[in-house]
Amino acid sequence: MRPSTRLLASPTTTPFRPGRRAPALxxxxxxxxxxxxxxxxxxxxxxxxxxxxxxxxxxxxxxxxxxxxxxxxxxxxxxxxxxxxxxxxxxxxxxKIEPALMDKLSDQQIGQMYELMQAIQKRGRDSVDEEEDGPVLRAIEEATKGGSGNS
Known part of the structure; x- marks a missing residue:
């Protein structure tokens, strides 16, 4: 029996539908x-x-x-x-984490998630401070060097 062109042209995987998980590999x-x-x-x-x-x-x-x-x-x-x-x-x-998944987590896991969140927020604040302080400190150093050279 000869394969039809319709069968040859059909996709081998099911199409992805929004809102559903991708088909499991x-x-x-x-x-x-x-x-x-x-x-x-x-x-x-x-x-x-x-x-x-x-x-x-x-x-x-x-x-x-x-x-x-x-x-x-x-x-x-x-x-x-x-x-x-x-x-x-x-x-x-x-x-975002689904509420159903959060309900399944143990108290220890929730504590770890909270610690991770705090570490990420602290890291974000530290990097923002470094970015803000960097140009300010450089300007102060340049002004100090320029002021001491003129005296």
């Missing part, structure tokens, strides 16, 4: 997934974000290296694979 084994995530960090994240992301990624994979429960392994790999898919798109930058 086959679950990658841990090491290829780990390498893929590091590559995505290298391509998609800035220097500071990459350092933080790489450090966190490495620590999490080390922490879960000896897990033997298949459900935990599948859940761990699935979440990291979805993280990689989100990073490959650009809509993740403005994304």
């Amino acid at each position: 086959a679950l990658l084994p841990p090491i290829p997934l780990y390498r893929r995530l590091l590559r995505i960090h290298r391509k998609k994240l800035g220097t500071e974000e990459r350092v933080f992301g790489d450090t966190y990624l490495k620590a999490e994979f080390r922490r879960h290296r000896d897990i033997e429960n298949p459900l935990h392994i599948v859940g761990f790999l699935t979440e990291w694979q979805q993280y990689g898919q989100q990073l490959e798109g650009d809509d993740w930058k403005e994304q």
Whole structure:
């Protein structure tokens, strides 16, 4: 039987629909997934974000290296694979955590999220202060050097 042109022209994957998760890809084994995530960090994240992301990624994979429960392994790999898919798109930058997910977090996890939020805000304030102080301090140094040279 000869294949019809209609079958040859049909898409092999289901179309993406807004508001729904992208279709799940086959679950990658841990090491290829780990390498893929590091590559995505290298391509998609800035220097500071990459350092933080790489450090966190490495620590999490080390922490879960000896897990033997298949459900935990599948859940761990699935979440990291979805993280990689989100990073490959650009809509993740403005994304907020869903309330249903927040309800599932333990008190310790919520505390860690709060500490992370504070560290990010502090880092943002420090970098703004450095940007503002930099030109001001340079102007003061130049004025001081210019004033001492004229005396």
